[in-house]
Amino acid sequence: xxxxxxxLAVALGLATAVSARPAVIECWFVEDAGGGKLxxxxxxxxxxxxxxxxxxxxxxxxxxxxxVHDPAGTLQxxxxxxxxxxxxxxxxxxxxxxxxxxxxxxxxxxxEQSCPRALDGTWLMVSMSSPFLSxxxxxxxxxxxxxxxxLITMATAVLTVFTHTPTPRIRIxxxxxxDLSFAYMPLTPKAATSLxxxxxxxxxxxxxxxxxxxxxxxxxxxxxxxxVPAAREGAVAFAAWDDDEPWGPWTGNxxxxxxxxxxxxxxxxxxxxxxxxxxxxxxxxxxxxKPPKVALTPAPLVWAAPGxxxxxxxxxxxxxxxxxxxxxxxxxxxxxxxxxxxxEGQRWLSALRHHSDGSVSLSAHLQPPPVTSEQHGARYACRxxxxxxxxxxxxxxxxxxxxGLSGPSLEDGIGLFLSAFLLLGxxxxxxxxxxxxxxxxxxxxKPPSSPVATVITPQ
Numbered sequence: 001x002x003x004x005x006x007x008l009a010v011a012l013g014l015a016t017a018v019s020a021r022p023a024v025i026e027c028w029f030v031e032d033a034g035g036g037k038l039x040x041x042x043x044x045x046x047x048x049x050x051x052x053x054x055x056x057x058x059x060x061x062x063x064x065x066x067x068v069h070d071p072a073g074t075l076q077x078x079x080x081x082x083x084x085x086x087x088x089x090x091x092x093x094x095x096x097x098x099x100x101x102x103x104x105x106x107x108x109x110x111x112e113q114s115c116p117r118a119l120d121g122t123w124l125m126v127s128m129s130s131p132f133l134s135x136x137x138x139x140x141x142x143x144x145x146x147x148x149x150x151l152i153t154m155a156t157a158v159l160t161v162f163t164h165t166p167t168p169r170i171r172i173x174x175x176x177x178x179d180l181s182f183a184y185m186p187l188t189p190k191a192a193t194s195l196x197x198x199x200x201x202x203x204x205x206x207x208x209x210x211x212x213x214x215x216x217x218x219x220x221x222x223x224x225x226x227x228v229p230a231a232r233e234g235a236v237a238f239a240a241w242d243d244d245e246p247w248g249p250w251t252g253n254x255x256x257x258x259x260x261x262x263x264x265x266x267x268x269x270x271x272x273x274x275x276x277x278x279x280x281x282x283x284x285x286x287x288x289x290k291p292p293k294v295a296l297t298p299a300p301l302v303w304a305a306p307g308x309x310x311x312x313x314x315x316x317x318x319x320x321x322x323x324x325x326x327x328x329x330x331x332x333x334x335x336x337x338x339x340x341x342x343x344e345g346q347r348w349l350s351a352l353r354h355h356s357d358g359s360v361s362l363s364a365h366l367q368p369p370p371v372t373s374e375q376h377g378a379r380y381a382c383r384x385x386x387x388x389x390x391x392x393x394x395x396x397x398x399x400x401x402x403x404g405l406s407g408p409s410l411e412d413g414i415g416l417f418l419s420a421f422l423l424l425g426x427x428x429x430x431x432x433x434x435x436x437x438x439x440x441x442x443x444x445x446k447p448p449s450s451p452v453a454t455v456i457t458p459q
Contacts, residue, residue, distance in 0.1 A: 023048040024055075027091035027126065029064050043093050045126065046152070047075055054152050062151040064093075066124075066141060072183035072249035074160040078135050081164055089130035096125035096138060098277040106203045108224040109276050118187055119277055124155065127282075134166035134282040140187060159184050161273050161280035169388075172290045172321055172357055176258040176265075178206075182273045182280060185249035197246035199223075203274035204239045204254045208286075210267030218256065234259045263288045263321055263358035289388040290359050292320030296382050296396035305403040309370045315382035315396065318361040323352055327385040328364040333397065334378040343380060345369050376402040 025045040033039035043064035046054055057065050068075065098119045100110035121140065128135040141155040161182040170176045184200070201223030208215050218235040219228040236257045241250050254273060258265065266288040272281040295316045304310040315328060330343035345368040352360045364382060381397040 025088065025091050025128070027093045029093045031094065045091070045093075047079075056151075063141070063153050065152050066139065066155045067146075067152050068139065068155050068157055070157040070160075071185045072157070072160070072251055074162070074181070074183035074251065075135075075137065075157060077181075078133060078160070078162040078164075082130075082132055086130065086132055089128040089133055089135075091126065091128045093124055093126050096123040098123060100277055101203065101274050101279065103203075103205075103219075105219055105221065105226060105228045106274050108221065108226045109201060109203055109274060115277050129166065129283075131167055133162060133164060134284060135160065135162035136280045136282050137161075138278055138280060156187070157183075157185065158187060159273070159275060159278050159280045161271070161282050163271070163282055163284060165284065166282075167285050167287070169287050169289055170261045171388075172263065172288055172359060173260055176256075176261045176286060178256040178258075178269065178271070178284055178286070180254040180256060180271050180273075180282075181251065182254060183249055183251045184275060186247070198244050199241040199248070199250040199252070200275060202241075202252070203272075204237060205270075205272050205274070206235065206237065206256050207270040207272075208265070208267050209270065210264075217258075233265065261286075261288055288321060288358075290319060290321040291388040292317045292326070292384055292386055292394065294382060294384050294394050294396045296380075296398055299396075299398045301401050302380070302398050303401050303403060304371045306373050307370050310368045310380075310400060313366040313368065313380055313382070313398065315364040315366070315384075316361070317364060317384050319355060319357075319359045320361070320386055320388065321359045322387070323360045325385075325387045326362075327393075329383045329385070329393075330364075330366050331381040331383055331395075332375075332378055333381055343368065371400060371402060373402055375400055 023046065025047060027043040027045060029041045029043040031039050031041075041064060042060060044057060044060055044066070046065075046067045047070070054067055070076065098115050100115075101107075121143070124139040124141060126135075126137045126139060137160040138158045139155040140158050141153050146152055146154060159182070161180070163178065163180050165179050168176060168178060184202075201221065203219070203221045203224075205216060205220075206218040208217055215232065216229055217233060218231045218237050220237055220239045221228055222239050222241075238253055238255045238257070241252045243250055252273075254271060256269070256271065266286050269284040269286055270281060271284065272279055293316075295318070297314045297316070298311060302310045302313070313330075315330075317326065317328065320326065328349065330345070330347060332341050332343040333339075343366060345366050347364065347366045350363045350365070352362050354360050366380070366382075368380065378400045379397045380400060381395050383393050383395040385393040
């Protein structure tokens with residue numbers, strides 16, 4: 001019974017996931033308008049297809065209304081984890097021209113520089129991006145739109161590359177794992193039979209761009225016997241095909257692993273999958289972060305007499321990254337109005353202090369104004385906001401005690417009790433010592449008996 005319930009729950013979950021996938025993705029077709037300008041025209045991709053006819057779109061040109069045939073099911077798989085309530089991804093479409101890869105270490109993929117005739121014709125490159133997905137797909141549309149029942153162009157997804165972590169956030173010192181999946185379907189059986197059965201060799205490269213500079217971190221060519229550049233910064237990729245079907249489609253994995261991430265390693269990462277004359281590329285934005293620690297001194301109490309200012313408060317915000325986006329707020333909790341309010345007083349921030357791991361620290365200062373008796377028991381709080389923290393941030397607080405208004409606290413009562421207990425124990429010990437010393441002194445104070453000496457006089 002439990003197994004049947006489990007299967008039913010899984011089936012319902014899959015049905016929900018399928019229904020949550022988008023049926024149509026609205027795109028922009030981008031093309032060169034001349035004079036260094038780009039022209040954008042509306043387009044659409046019909047992904048989920050059923051028995052019903054595609055809805056007519058009179059607002060779109062037939063060549064920009066595409067019904068996508070996805071033999072590998074990669075496009076639907078890419079949207080399987082897409083949140084239901086998330087906005088649709090940004091989508092752009094443009095013309096693509098198959099070319100051999102220019103890097104020398106990829107020359108083994110294209111021993112003949114001339115492009116095969118099977119790749120002739122129109123190609124489209126579709127790019128989608130959102131906080132939950134980054135995807136690139138090469139589509140091969142048919143030459144003529146389908147007239148029935150609506151003017152629509154059939155297109156086949158040939159090479160698709162995507163990731164579910166387009167904006168990873170990694171803490172300093174932790175490993176970065178950037179997932180990458182791809183799929184390939186040969187256009188025709190002839191294209192597949194021109195090679196040996198099974199998935200073709202491919203090339204995978206990961207690059208980083210930061211502050212205008214680009215670096216090749218990793219290059220691999222599974223299935224080829226050639227020299228590739230050495231990996232940098234300890235990078236590793238799990239590059240392989242997931243299956244070995246003789247004629248496709250094939251799915252693959254190119255997940256990237258970077259150990260012990262440093263702030264200098266954040267930036268834009270480009271993942272490119274190379275096939276003979278075809279390339280699919282996506283971008284990921286890696287951000288390195290470290291949440292701050294917050295401490296407030298003096299703590300846990302701060303004293304002041306009525307009409308006098310409490311001592312300066314020091315809020316230490318330590319070991320955080322990045323330095324941008326940090327905000328420090330001072331609050332007064334409780335007091336006469338019994339609510340949170342902005343703390344009054346003079347405030348300033350210190351300069352940044354840099355640490356060996358790339359994180360930084362600073363201190364925030366507050367000089368409160370003179371206090372009144374009504375503020376007794378109020379709490380001063382230092383609240384810190386940072387991109388690495390939740391929306392409410394992180395805070396530390398101290399309690400204000402106004403001199404002459406605070407009675408004995410629970411801690412004071414416990415201290416008095418312990419002091420009395422120790423004093424009683426000391427008196428008991430002294431009394432016991434006195435009773436032990438008195439008999440001994442009596443014995444020692446008695447004069448000892450003198451021996452009797454007998455004097456013998458000689459006769």
